[in-house]
Every structure is written in C-alpha cells, then in structure tokens.
Amino acid sequence: MxxxxxxxxxxxxxxxxxxxxxxxxxxxxxxxxxxxxxxxxxxxxxxxxxxxxxxxxxxxxxxxxxxxxxxxxxxxxxxxxxxxxxxxxxxxxxxxxxxxxxxxxxxxxxxSPSVSGVDLPWAGPQTVQLLSEFSRSDLMLARRGFLGTSLALSAGPALIEPMQRWLVPVPATDLGRPETAASARRPSRLSKPELDLLESTTVMFRQWDAQCGGGLRRKAVVGQLHEVTDLLQEPQPADTAKRLFKVAAELAELAGWMSYDVGLQPTAQKYFVLALHAAKEAEDKPLGSYILSSMSRQMIHLGRPEDALELIHLAQYGSRDCATPRTQAMLYAMEARAYANMGQPSRCKRAVRMAEDTFGDAALGGEPDPDWIRFFSEAELNGENAHSYRDLAYVAGRSPTYASLAEPVMQRAVELFGKDDEHQRSYALNLIGMATVHLMQREPEQCTVLAERAIGVARRVRSERVNTRLRKTVDTAARDYGDVAEVVRLTDQIAAQLPESAEAV
Structure with missing residues (x-):
C-alpha cells in the first residue's frame, strides 16, 4: 500500500x-x-x-x-x-x-476525535455519542459548507487502516448501553409497530433521495438520525438496540450519500464512517459492505481509485458468506469502476463479467434483498458497467475502442431508466454518460441531444453532482466543437436554465 x-x-x-x-x-x-x-x-x-x-x-x-x-x-x-x-x-x-x-x-x-479524522473507537456507546454530536452539529451549523469546510478528507492508509477494523468481532456486551439487571427486565418504551415505523421512514427517505436528489431532504434525514441516537442513549433491550443501530446505520449512510450528492465531501465521509460503525454494532455485514461501497464511489469521484479498490475488497471479504447475489453484483460493478480508473482493462472486464453473472443469480430468486440494495436494478447494472468502459476510455486518452464498448451498454441503461420514474437522478447521470461517449466518438450533434434531455431532468433533481457533470460535459463539447451550431445552442441553454448557484442542504 x-x-x-x-x-x-x-x-x-x-x-x-x-x-x-x-x-x-x-x-x-x-x-x-x-x-x-x-x-x-x-x-x-x-x-x-x-x-x-x-x-x-x-x-x-x-x-x-x-x-x-x-x-x-x-x-x-x-x-x-x-x-x-x-x-x-x-x-x-x-x-x-x-x-x-x-x-x-x-x-x-x-x-477532539468527535469532529476529526476517521480513526474512531469501535464501541457502541462511543458510536452513539459521536453520531449524536455530529448530527447535532450538522443541524445547528446549517449554512452551506460550514461543517463541510471545517473537516478534512482522509485518504490512503489513514482511511483504509481504520476501516479494516470493521472485520474485528464486536463483543455482544458492547451493543448499545450496557444493560443492568433492572434495565434488562424493563420493557422498551418503543413498541414493535414504532420500530417498524422508524424502518419504513428510512425507506421513504431513500425513495425521496432517488427521485429528488440529495439537496431536498438532507436535513430531514439528519434530524431523524439525531432522534434515533437519542433513543440509543437510553437503556434498551439487546434486540431493540440492534434494530436501532441498523436504522442509525442506514440513516447515516443516506445522510452521507446526500452530502456527497450536493458536494459536501468531508461531511459525507464522516457520515459514511459513522454509518459503518453503527452497522458493526447491528452485526449487519451486508449493510456494512454497502456503506463501504458508497465510500468507494466517493473515492473514485475524488480521483483515488486505489483507495476505492481497497474499500471494495474489504467489503467483499467482510460479506462474502452473507451478502445476497444482488449485493455481490453491485460490489463487482464497483470493483470494475475502480480498475477502470486505475487503467487496468483486463481486470475491469473480468469484474464486469462477474457483476453480470452474479446479477443473473439474483434473478433466480432466493433470499429476499434488503431495501437498501433494491436500487441495483438491471438499469443500474448496465449504467455502472457502461461507466466502467467509459472511464477506461478516458484513462486511455479518450479511446474510441473503449467508448464503443460503453455505447450499447449505456444505451440500454438510458432506455431502462427512461421508463423508471423513481430514479430520475440515475436517469440524468446516464444521459450525461451517454453524451460523453458520443463526444469521445466525435459525434457532437448526438451529444447535444442527450445533454439537452439531461438538462430537463436536472432541473427537477436537486443534485449538485448531476449539475457539475452536466456543466463539465458541456464545457468539453464547447472546447472541442465550439464551432458546431448545436453545441453553441447547448452552451446558451445550460447557462440560462442551469446557472451555478448555492445548493440548499
């Protein structure tokens, strides 16, 4: 390393x-x-x-x-x-x-460790305390970027080595606040229907994020996370604490994902790390692997594919005996993305094949998937694999060969997402991806058609990630094909319809 x-x-x-x-x-x-x-x-x-x-x-x-x-x-x-x-x-x-x-x-x-770094104690009470402190700070310091710019991203060994401790078993007595004999006999003030409602609310937040982007409901998710940590600070029966930790892990991951989506990268990483700690307390290895995949995606976005690969391999190893085929397929797809950005085509193609084959196993049925992985549909599989080929093309100097591999797979993703009203952000990202593929194939007119469609979707989705990728694609088209009439029109259109502005978070 x-x-x-x-x-x-x-x-x-x-x-x-x-x-x-x-x-x-x-x-x-x-x-x-x-x-x-x-x-x-x-x-x-x-x-x-x-x-x-x-x-x-x-x-x-x-x-x-x-x-x-x-x-x-x-x-x-x-x-x-x-x-x-x-x-x-x-x-x-x-x-x-x-x-x-x-x-x-x-x-x-x-x-203090509560607001710095990622090397945090792997113990239930400390995890609850850190989740509570960080979510409260995020809610209080609500101005855009305040909390994010007061943190620093960790990368390399400073990130990977603490995350490897996820694999160390947790003593059962560390779950939540230690129970006394009296608290063990005391029934939880949370009924099963109330716990069910907390879990269903998390599902609802996840649906809102897919439809509307991270900018619209982020603070609501952070507020819900803070409420759950309040419950975890009370004495709870072990099974209730376990379910609450699982809810906290899913909410913290979603808060991290939404922060990533609106461009608050250090804040996102902090939430991901805390989510992984909570998943460990819940003894939910598949959920932990999903959180690590989100961290891996962020590292690819930040130009750290080697770190991304380390995180994905850690996720694969930690959940190898318990993740569903759909989750394993998603991890292979992210492994392919990391290899693509490292410029390793043979390993990338192998991971793509593994993702496709394993996803085929998911279609055969078997153990039901948790809600957090249901986003990984046939459309998402095609989108990820197409982006791997596109990334290979970029690393290889905008290679038309790899771009031609990306085109049919990306086209399939665009077609499938176009029929899906629930995942509009993914639809926009794949329209943009297809536009970049056409640019690499020296087809600026086709690029503008897709980019214009993406602008229409982007205006409905509060996602700085979508807006940034769209602006970069249009900037590239203007630089390379500034004399093409369609490109000139597209440049004017994005300036008028998608001006840069501060995102509400």
Whole structure:
C-alpha cells in the first residue's frame, strides 16, 4: 500500500480578523502552496475572491482576503483557521482529487476525535455519542459548507487502516448501553409497530433521495438520525438496540450519500464512517459492505481509485458468506469502476463479467434483498458497467475502442431508466454518460441531444453532482466543437436554465 499525505484532523485555532498568520517566525517561501497555485491557473486576486466567497458561505464573515495576503501565504506566512481548510477544499475541487492541508505546506490544529479524522473507537456507546454530536452539529451549523469546510478528507492508509477494523468481532456486551439487571427486565418504551415505523421512514427517505436528489431532504434525514441516537442513549433491550443501530446505520449512510450528492465531501465521509460503525454494532455485514461501497464511489469521484479498490475488497471479504447475489453484483460493478480508473482493462472486464453473472443469480430468486440494495436494478447494472468502459476510455486518452464498448451498454441503461420514474437522478447521470461517449466518438450533434434531455431532468433533481457533470460535459463539447451550431445552442441553454448557484442542504 502506498504512502499518502492526508489531512486527518480538523483545525480549531482562534480565527484572526482576516485569516492572518499564526506565526511569522522563521518564515520561508511555501514551495508546495506555490506549486499548486501555479498549476491552478488562478491569479492572486481570483484565489482571494474564492476564499472570501467560501468563507461567507460557511458563516466566517470576518474573513477579508486580498492579493497581498495571498502573496504573504506564498512567501511562507501560515494562515489561521479556517483558511487552510478553505484552501484545501478549493484546490481539491480544482484538481478533482484530495489536496490535503499538509500537501499545501500548511499546518492543521488538533481537534477532539468527535469532529476529526476517521480513526474512531469501535464501541457502541462511543458510536452513539459521536453520531449524536455530529448530527447535532450538522443541524445547528446549517449554512452551506460550514461543517463541510471545517473537516478534512482522509485518504490512503489513514482511511483504509481504520476501516479494516470493521472485520474485528464486536463483543455482544458492547451493543448499545450496557444493560443492568433492572434495565434488562424493563420493557422498551418503543413498541414493535414504532420500530417498524422508524424502518419504513428510512425507506421513504431513500425513495425521496432517488427521485429528488440529495439537496431536498438532507436535513430531514439528519434530524431523524439525531432522534434515533437519542433513543440509543437510553437503556434498551439487546434486540431493540440492534434494530436501532441498523436504522442509525442506514440513516447515516443516506445522510452521507446526500452530502456527497450536493458536494459536501468531508461531511459525507464522516457520515459514511459513522454509518459503518453503527452497522458493526447491528452485526449487519451486508449493510456494512454497502456503506463501504458508497465510500468507494466517493473515492473514485475524488480521483483515488486505489483507495476505492481497497474499500471494495474489504467489503467483499467482510460479506462474502452473507451478502445476497444482488449485493455481490453491485460490489463487482464497483470493483470494475475502480480498475477502470486505475487503467487496468483486463481486470475491469473480468469484474464486469462477474457483476453480470452474479446479477443473473439474483434473478433466480432466493433470499429476499434488503431495501437498501433494491436500487441495483438491471438499469443500474448496465449504467455502472457502461461507466466502467467509459472511464477506461478516458484513462486511455479518450479511446474510441473503449467508448464503443460503453455505447450499447449505456444505451440500454438510458432506455431502462427512461421508463423508471423513481430514479430520475440515475436517469440524468446516464444521459450525461451517454453524451460523453458520443463526444469521445466525435459525434457532437448526438451529444447535444442527450445533454439537452439531461438538462430537463436536472432541473427537477436537486443534485449538485448531476449539475457539475452536466456543466463539465458541456464545457468539453464547447472546447472541442465550439464551432458546431448545436453545441453553441447547448452552451446558451445550460447557462440560462442551469446557472451555478448555492445548493440548499
């Protein structure tokens, strides 16, 4: 396993009036920050404006950066929090990969484990406490980006090694708050119908996310998660605690997924990690494997396919004897995505075949699937495999060969999602994917047809992920085929109908 520089802790130094220096002693030019800055193509004034805009989004209205301040950072001045976090997020977004605070030659301040890193205690009471603290903070600090920019993403060994502890068995006495003899005899104040209702509410939230995207109901999910952690802080019979941990795990995963969908990447990762802890307390290995697959998808999105592959292999190993064929097929499909982004076509194709074969086993019936994996339909299988071929094409320099492999599979996904009113976000993402395939095949006119359809769906779906992919596809079309009339019309259309704006979360 390679060695990566990662940011593990959230900063907490007192904030100066304009993000000034924590110390000027022995100041030396910051060569690391300078390197990232030069490659970004930004001017000092442009970076200063972006820092100020992001600071306002997170409620830090006292931040007022200018070109002279940026110059001092490049000369070696160490800015105080939250400037290092803001710079890390801005450069990560610019380059499409994790650019940690340390990668910028900046220092981080220590914070308590409740709000920092991913290496958390694997014990029931601590998991409940951390879920409660984090969900409460998310609800209180409701401005877009505040909580997200006060966290740092973990990657490489700092992420993988703590997640491997998921495989260590949990002592039965660690489930929830330890029961005394009196509490063991006391009946739970939660009846079975009430527990059933909590579980069905989670299913409803998941349906809303698929239909409307992560931006519409995220805070409702976080609020429900906080209520469930309140219940877990009360003495509960073991079987009730187990069901509550399962509900908490599903809600935390969904909160993470919605955060990922609207672009709050550090917040998403924190929820995923806490969800995995809760799934472990619930002794639900298949659910844990699903959470790890969500983490893997996020790492692919952030340009860390090696980390994605490690997470998927951990998921496969941990659930190898208990996951349903549908879940196993989904894990193979994500394995293919990781191999594609690593530029390993033979392993990618093998994982695609395994996903198809295993999904065929799911069609034969057998053990019923849990609700969280029912999204993985024939349409989703085709969409994932087509995106693997498309990603291979990108890694191979927009190879027409791999693009031709993606086209029929992606077309099938588009056809199936077009008949599915419940998964509109997936429909939009596959329309965009098909548009990119046509671009790689030098067919800009066909690209615009699909992109225009995707715009119509995107306007109904609150998903920054959809909007970002759509804008990038249109930008690529404009760069490569700016003289094509259909592309010019598409560029005007997206500027008018899908302008960039802050997402409500």
């Amino acid at each position: 390679g060695s990566y520089k990662v940011a593990e802790r959230n900063g907490g130094l007192p904030v100066g009036g304009n993000g000034g220096s924590a110390t000027n002693a022995e100041k030396r030019p910051n060569e690391q920050l300078t390197s990232w800055f030069v490659r970004s193509g930004w001017s000092k004034g442009e970076l200063a404006r972006q820092v100020n805009r992001r600071a306002r989004q997170m409620g830090a209205h006292h931040i007022s950066t200018d070109t002279s301040r940026v110059r001092r950072w490049l000369d070696g001045e160490q800015p105080r929090e939250p400037i290092p976090r803001i710079l890390s997020e801005l450069f990560s977004e610019r380059f499409g990969c994790v650019v940690a605070i340390e990668d910028l030659g900046l220092r981080t301040a220590h914070q």
